[in-house]
Amino acid sequence: MSLLFLKFSNLVSGYGDTMVLRDVSGSVERGSVLGVLGRNGVGKTTLMKTLAGYIKPQGGTVTLNGRNVNALAPQDRLHAGMAYAPQENVVFGDLSVHENLWLHLDDKDESRYESCLKSFPRLVERMAQRSGLLSGGERKLLSFTRSMGLRSPLTILDEPTEGVQPENIHRMATLVRSQCATGAAFVIVEQNLEFLLSVADTVLVMDHGQVMLDSRVESTSREKLEEFLMV
Ligand SMILES: Nc1ncnc2c1ncn2[C@@H]1O[C@H](COP(=O)(O)OP(=O)(O)OP(=O)(O)O)[C@@H](O)[C@H]1O
Ligand SMILES: [Mg+2]
Numbered sequence: 001m002s003l004l005f006l007k008f009s010n011l012v013s014g015y016g017d018t019m020v021l022r023d024v025s026g027s028v029e030r031g032s033v034l035g036v037l038g039r040n041g042v043g044k045t046t047l048m049k050t051l052a053g054y055i056k057p058q059g060g061t062v063t064l065n066g067r068n069v070n071a072l073a074p075q076d077r078l079h080a081g082m083a084y085a086p087q088e089n090v091v092f093g094d095l096s097v098h099e100n101l102w103l104h105l106d107d108k109d110e111s112r113y114e115s116c117l118k119s120f121p122r123l124v125e126r127m128a129q130r131s132g133l134l135s136g137g138e139r140k141l142l143s144f145t146r147s148m149g150l151r152s153p154l155t156i157l158d159e160p161t162e163g164v165q166p167e168n169i170h171r172m173a174t175l176v177r178s179q180c181a182t183g184a185a186f187v188i189v190e191q192n193l194e195f196l197l198s199v200a201d202t203v204l205v206m207d208h209g210q211v212m213l214d215s216r217v218e219s220t221s222r223e224k225l226e227e228f229l230m231v
Helices: 044-052 074-080 097-102 111-119 121-125 136-149 166-180 193-199 222-229
Strands: 004-015 018-029 033-037 059-064 082-085 154-158 185-189 202-207 210-216
Touching: 004 044, 004 185, 018 033, 018 044, 018 059, 018 185, 018 202, 018 210, 033 044, 033 193, 033 222, 044 082, 044 154, 044 185, 074 082, 082 136, 097 136, 111 121, 111 136, 111 166, 121 136, 136 154, 136 166, 166 185, 166 193, 185 193, 193 222, 202 222, 210 222
Parallel strands: 033 185, 033 202, 082 154, 154 185
Antiparallel strands: 004 018, 004 059, 202 210
């Protein structure tokens, strides 16, 4: 069995005539985390949407577990083993926390959410409430919890810690690492360098739709990464 789980090669992608990704390649192995860094507007979310199938690339390929998934719609990529928690519009505001967690699942296997709900008691307290009433950070926790409950072979998280309290960010890192220990892979876009360095095995730095650095975390330094993020 190959260790490589997700591979994306020479992606060219954008919106209509606006090209955002110019030639983006990278990969993530089973049981590991790829952290994606870059200043605002450099194309991180565009890359995640392209990986998840919401934007069709004009060039390049996305391979999941050795299979080219370019032609697959988002729902089919989910079934193929790719879960995606977007940066924006993360939960259904009119639905309760409970509905957000269970509506898309056929089974009622409570163990799916056990470790996340233990870590985030706030969600348990709010279970019957409309998700639209949650704070931005709490909505992020809900979106994170829902994605983790899928136990997908690959999970894409776009800025999961935005607005989340420090102690919960720390718990998120622990939860991600424990899923990694079971062989799951993650792609995580983050501005929070401390969280990213605590969780990632490899890091990909983007600028202007291109890859500036693709390195194992231990082969780079916090200072070097901070330099890339300076405006
Ligand atoms: N729907 C869209 N239509 C046209 N252009 C878009 C669209 N969404 C994003 N863009 C543009 O694409 C570029 C990259 O945006 P993207 O959201 O991928 O960046 P990002 O790195 O995720 O930024 P942030 O750190 O703010 O989340 C930006 O110039 C943005 O204005
Ligand atoms: Mg973004």
